[in-house]
Amino acid sequence: MAEPLSNGAVYHSVPESYVLPEHKRPGSSPPSCSAAAIPVVDLGGDDTDRMAEQIVAAGREFGFFQVINHGVPEDVMRAMMSAAEEFFKLPTEEKMAHYSTDSTKLPRFHTSVGKEQEQLLYWRDCLKIGCYPFEEFRRQWPDKPAGLGAALEPYTAAVRGVALRVLRLAASGLGLADEAHFEAGEVTAGPVIMNVNHYVACPEPSLTLGIAPHCDPNVVTVLMDNGVRGLQARRRHGHQGNGEGGGGWVDVDPPPGALIVNFGHQMEVVTNGRVRAGEHRAVTNARAPRTSVAAFVMPAMGCVVSPAPEMVAEGEAPLLRPYTYQEFVGVYTAANGDRDAVLARLQNNNG
């Protein structure tokens, strides 16, 4: 079992098991130029056509954008972030009461990817929490830190609202017949699951990563961090639907109070590649601990995910073969979230 990094050990160098082979280290691909900043979409006001257009444009290029004037109250965000930070300061035995390498367990405290046997470790601890529906999950929420339970409900409700609003805007920007396409189907009918990620300061950030490059498995994720940078999004080159062609890494540097939104694999599938899943990774830093809270709006497990009819031109094949979300999760877990490996196993062979 790998020892969670936040359990109190002091690291003056990166232990061997965290040292990535050279081609996987954060500095091995060139950074994008600064002009490639992640778009900021203002959700205030009533110019919904502009918002929809910006969301679709950002979805094409990055699968990533930031939202301001999103309506999530500042105190709700602050309470969630302080509870998140407090969790990792708890005494080791209190955190370890939730520790598990069973990826189906909730809540679950783990480190790195969180599998039983990991040859190569990532510089991250994580508390995964089932959040919504509240009736299903509330009684399992950790009772420490004291503010966590009270913070989870308003925060989850608010960011789920932002996620659904973004999906309505995306549907309209894409020209889907039903603005509620994503709510009407089962692709947003599953739970909201949260990753509370924590990256302790790392003595040698060039040797390791907090999270390896991946796209989230779900349809849309809303994320906030504690103001310490570390999230990077990959700009995508190449033409639509082509799994290749990852560009450089761009720092996601949100303005104060902003939320970060990224589309997951299911968005790319529903739009048949017109909007991309945002590939991202987390780098570490030597100065300060970083905490991030990622809320995943999930499909129902039995959901058969397929492109919206309007997103498939005549003669065009769907990117992936039909699958249930349950099957997708199995493939995703086996591939450790690696984008190309996931897509290779679900590609449409008739296309």
Ligand SMILES: O=C(O)CCC(=O)C(=O)O
């Ligand atoms: O810490 C971050 O900013 C990224 C977290 C993330 O990608 C995840 O939890 O899936």
Ligand SMILES: [Fe+2]
């Ligand atoms: Fe992610």
